[in-house]
Amino acid sequence: MPKRVWVVGAGAIGSLIAGHLAQLSEVGVLVRRQEHADALNANGLRISGKSQLHAQVLAAVEPAQLPAPDLVIIATKAAQVAEASRLLASQAKDATVMTVQNGLGAETLVTSEGDWPVISGVTFMSGTRHGDTHVEYELDTPTWIGPYAAAPAERAMVTAVAELFVESGLRAEAFDDLLPVQWSKLIFNATVNTVSALTELPHVGLFARRGEVSDLGHLVHDLVEEGRRVAESAGVELHDDPWEMNALAVSRGETDEGDYAHVPSMLTDVRAHQHTEVDFISGSIVREAARCGVEAPLHAAMYRMVKAREASWNGPEDWRV
Amino acid sequence: MSDSIRICIVGCGAVGSLFAANLAGLDDVEVLAYDVNQEHVDAINANGLRLSGAGEAVGLLSATTDAGSLPQCDFGLVTTKALHTASAMQATAHAFADGAVATVQNGIGNEEIIAEYVARVIRGTTFPAGKIIEPGHVQWDVKGGTILGPFEPKPAQYADVEWLADAFTRAGMPTNAVADARGPQWRKVIFNAATNPVGALTGLTHGRVCEDPPLRQFVSGLVDEGKAVAAAQEIQLDADPEDLIDHAAKPEVAYEHKASMLQDVEAKRQTEVDFLNGGITRVGERLGVATPLNAAVWSLIRGVERSWRQDGPGASNMNETDGG
Numbered sequence: 158m159p160k161r162v163w164v165v166g167a168g169a170i171g172s173l174i175a176g177h178l179a180q181l182s183e184v185g186v187l188v189r190r191q192e193h194a195d196a197l198n199a200n201g202l203r204i205s206g207k208s209q210l211h212a213q214v215l216a217a218v219e220p221a222q223l224p225a226p227d228l229v230i231i232a233t234k235a236a237q238v239a240e241a242s243r244l245l246a247s248q249a250k251d252a253t254v255m256t257v258q259n260g261l262g263a264e265t266l267v268t269s270e271g272d273w274p275v276i277s278g279v280t281f282m283s284g285t286r287h288g289d290t291h292v293e294y295e296l297d298t299p300t301w302i303g304p305y306a307a308a309p310a311e312r313a314m315v316t317a318v319a320e321l322f323v324e325s326g327l328r329a330e331a332f333d334d335l336l337p338v339q340w341s342k343l344i345f346n347a348t349v350n351t352v353s354a355l356t357e358l359p360h361v362g363l364f365a366r367r368g369e370v371s372d373l374g375h376l377v378h379d380l381v382e383e384g385r386r387v388a389e390s391a392g393v394e395l396h397d398d399p400w401e402m403n404a405l406a407v408s409r410g411e412t413d414e415g416d417y418a419h420v421p422s423m424l425t426d427v428r429a430h431q432h433t434e435v436d437f438i439s440g441s442i443v444r445e446a447a448r449c450g451v452e453a454p455l456h457a458a459m460y461r462m463v464k465a466r467e468a469s470w471n472g473p474e475d476w477r478v
Numbered sequence: 479m480s481d482s483i484r485i486c487i488v489g490c491g492a493v494g495s496l497f498a499a500n501l502a503g504l505d506d507v508e509v510l511a512y513d514v515n516q517e518h519v520d521a522i523n524a525n526g527l528r529l530s531g532a533g534e535a536v537g538l539l540s541a542t543t544d545a546g547s548l549p550q551c552d553f554g555l556v557t558t559k560a561l562h563t564a565s566a567m568q569a570t571a572h573a574f575a576d577g578a579v580a581t582v583q584n585g586i587g588n589e590e591i592i593a594e595y596v597a598r599v600i601r602g603t604t605f606p607a608g609k610i611i612e613p614g615h616v617q618w619d620v621k622g623g624t625i626l627g628p629f630e631p632k633p634a635q636y637a638d639v640e641w642l643a644d645a646f647t648r649a650g651m652p653t654n655a656v657a658d659a660r661g662p663q664w665r666k667v668i669f670n671a672a673t674n675p676v677g678a679l680t681g682l683t684h685g686r687v688c689e690d691p692p693l694r695q696f697v698s699g700l701v702d703e704g705k706a707v708a709a710a711q712e713i714q715l716d717a718d719p720e721d722l723i724d725h726a727a728k729p730e731v732a733y734e735h736k737a738s739m740l741q742d743v744e745a746k747r748q749t750e751v752d753f754l755n756g757g758i759t760r761v762g763e764r765l766g767v768a769t770p771l772n773a774a775v776w777s778l779i780r781g782v783e784r785s786w787r788q789d790g791p792g793a794s795n796m797n798e799t800d801g802g
Contacts, residue, residue, distance in 0.1 A: 355679050356781030363784060370763070371756060376777045379770060454699060455774060461692045462679050468690070469681035 158317045159228035163187060163249065165241045167197070167216075169284040170257060171232030172292040176204040177325040179212035185223035186216040187244065194218050196289040206284065206294035208326050220248040228318060230255045230278075231267065235437040238263045242270035249273075253310045255302065255318065259346050259422070260437030261339065261445075264305045275305035276315055277335045279342045282327070283419060296419070299328035303335030337396035344384035345399040347439045348377055349406075350423035351459040354433060355466070359418040365404040376455075377403055383455050387442050390449040423463070430470045435463040483645070486510040486551040486573060488566050489558030490518065490527075490541060492608040493582065495616040497555055499527040500649040502537030507645060511541040512548060512570055519543050521614025531608065531618040533650065545569035553642055554579035556592060560753035563591045571595035578634035580626060580642060585753025586667055586761065589629040599629035600639055603663040606651070620732075623652050625716075627659030660708075661716040668704035668719040671754040672697045673726075675775040677737035678749065678782070684726055685733025696771070697723065703769040704758050710765040739779070746786045751779040 164175040165187045175186050179202070186202075188194050197216035204210040217223050229249050233241050235258040245254065255276040256263040264275050281298035302319055304310050315331045322329030332338060349360055352373060358364075367374035381399045388395055406419065426433040439460035446453035483506060487498040490513040502509045511527075513519055522541040529535045542548065554574045558566045560583050567579075580600035581588045593599045605622025626643050628634050639655045646653035656662075676687050676697055688694050701719050708715060726732040742749045755776040762769040 352778070352781065355778050357785040358781050363781065370759060370773065371752070371777050371780045373777045373781050376774050379774070455770065457692070458696045458699070458771060458774065461690070461696055462676070465676075465680035465682055465687070465690055465693050468686070 158182070158321050159226075159253075159314075161185070161224060161226045161228075162321075163220075163223060163226040163229045163252070165229060165231045165244070166233035166237065167193065167202075167289075168232065168234075169286050169292055170280060170282070171230075172202060172286060173204065173282060173284050173294055174230055174232060174257075174322075174327070175214055176202045176210050176212040176292065177208065177327045178321060179214050180210065180325045181321060182325075183224075184212070184214045185226065186214045187220060187223070187241075188216060188218060191218050193289045200290045203291045204294055205287075205291065207297040208294050210326070220244050223248065225249060226252045228253050228255065228314075229273075230257065231263070232257055234258070235260055235263055235266075235434045236432065238266040239270060242267045245273070246271055253314050253318075255310075256305075257300065258437065259342070259350075259434050261343055261441035262437050264307070268305075268308045273308065274310035274314070275308045276302050276310045276318060277305045277339065278302045279335065279338050281342070297328060299330055301330050301332055301335065301338045303332040303338070306334075306336075336393050340384075340388045340391075340393045341395045341397040341399055341402065343438065343441060344381055344388065344395070345402045346421075347384060347442050347456055347459070348380040348399060349403060350421040350433075351435065351439055351463055352377060352380075353421045354423040354427045354435075354463050355459070357424060357427065359420045359424065360403075360407060361418045362407045365407050380455050380459070383453050384442055387446045387449065387451055387453055387456075390451045391445050427463075427466060432467055433463060435460060435467075439463065482506050482508045483553065483641075484508045484510065484549070484551045485553045485555060485642075485645075486512060486548060486570070488512050488554050488556045488570050488579075489562065490515075490522070491557060491559075492610055492616050493604060493606065494555070494557030495527055495610070496529065496606055496608055496618060497557065497582075497646070497649075497651060498539055499529045499535045499537030499616070500533075500651050501645065502527070502539045503535060504645060504649050507649075509537065509539040510548060510551065511539055512543070512545055512566075513541060514543055515613070516543050517613040518610065521612075525614055528615045529608075529618045530615070532606075532621045533618050535650075545573075548573035550575065551577050553577055553638075554596075556581040556583060556588065558583065560585045560588055560750045561748055563588050564594075567592055567595040578638050578642075580634075580639075582624060582626075583753075584666070584670055584750050586663075586757025587753055590631075593629060593632040597632060598634040598638070599632045600626050600634045600642065601629045601659040601663060602626045603659065603666050604651075605666070623654065625654050625656055625659050625662040627656045658713075660711070660713045664704070664708040664713050665715045665717055665719050665722065667754060667757065668701055668708070668715075669722045670750075671704055671758055671772060672700035672719065673723060674737040674739035674749075675751060675755060675779050676700075678739040678743045679775065679778055681740065683733065684735045684737060685729065688723065688727035699771045700755075700775070703762070703767075703772050707758050707762040707765065707767050707769060710767045711761070743779075743782055748783055749779055751776055751783075755779070 194216040257278040319331040490511040578598040582604035643655035
């Protein structure tokens, strides 16, 4: 089992992983802000909700301040994976690197920066940060991992990481081929996150309702089916039905506070006028569709509209003026 | 003037006001206006209805919020938002027992609703635009033509359609009477359905939507579905909606224009999407023409409207209203 683990990025997912794994491993956390690192070093990391933990972690903004790791889990946004990987070049060159980003393509960003063995990860858990040192564990759904085909980690390492997750209180499972899982999640995110971002609705029951012709469930279902056709043409058979994942997600999700509707990260980004991860999510489906020569007009439309929404926060291009 | 023709504007918003104020200048027409906005009605009765901008006029006319007080009229002209057609007709239909009622509203389905209340209906489409800038005062932004024709299932006499078109034209609102007004109507519906929801969902002005090539391609996808639904009804479009879209994108025309649906969404007002993309989708479904893109934006805009009823991020009791 990896003794020393770095977690890069301490958003909700990174914090949940770091706090749990610190129960069994020595965990270093790399963050961007010095005050974030200082707060973690002074106060530790508190987890509430589905787990009640208080973890000691060693946090830093520079890799040189942390002892060399066996495993690095990159838990930044997809857009920061390349930059995060460059940080690992000297201090973590002998580690195994694991990604947990939404969408496809994070592994490629890692391997273009170094020749680490890579574990692909897909996580379904969710949480809410209540500050730099407190995260609430909301959905205790599993994290699925497997060797990345183009730079595979050893099978024993993948199994050991899954065991570390499980024994530290998270849910996890190891797979030989993660693509069917990744594509299931990809299609789920490309559908639910974009619909949420454009309507500004959290993931509510309307996403699974198909009574009236104008009910959102029809669009969600059509996006899922279009995504499935792209996956099939890419030679991937889905592990889970994203429509069922959608229906399940809106039918449960109770926390101790009662009824609950998840706010997808893309909606959080839209509300904050921040760049979304749509290039890695819908963009991946549209690019795969083009590569395989199949049509994906609905995903293309959702992709363009979210990109346009991002553009609307800025003025027109300079060349027009 | 015992032989003057009485015309009642039903819904005296921006477009209704353009017709009302201009028609009030004709000697052979008596203009009435019905609207639910008391301040606007009071201002019209006190000072007349003033237009400024692309054309200047002050129309003297009688306005009311009390539909029951309306006398018998020869013509009605419905200019409410499409989602208020039924309630407006329910209130005013008694005044048109012997009259003909025309509509120049946006979208598909207004004539059918009006025909549930009155016997003689005129289909219409109008292109001028404006906005109310204060009670009793409308800014006339864009001039444009109007097309009128009988609504075939419950048609007005063609002579009456021609008389009304002539009156509009004499009043300064150039109008053509045609036997089949569906072509221009569908051109405008397709234009609105392809541009309004994209502006509303992205927050971009019309010009910025058009200069994003993949987004402009999506707009064309919406247009193509609308054209297919029009063709399945054997409607001949009077011109290509694509030309209207490109024309409007020019800096000197409507580059900076925020689609009315975007204005509605920003103000959290219910939109006309049910009559635009919803209308295209419903007719397409009846005729076996697939309209997946129009159906998609219809449900997205409905979702946007729904989001205003949430209390905020992760609002509680969401599943109570959305589940099942």
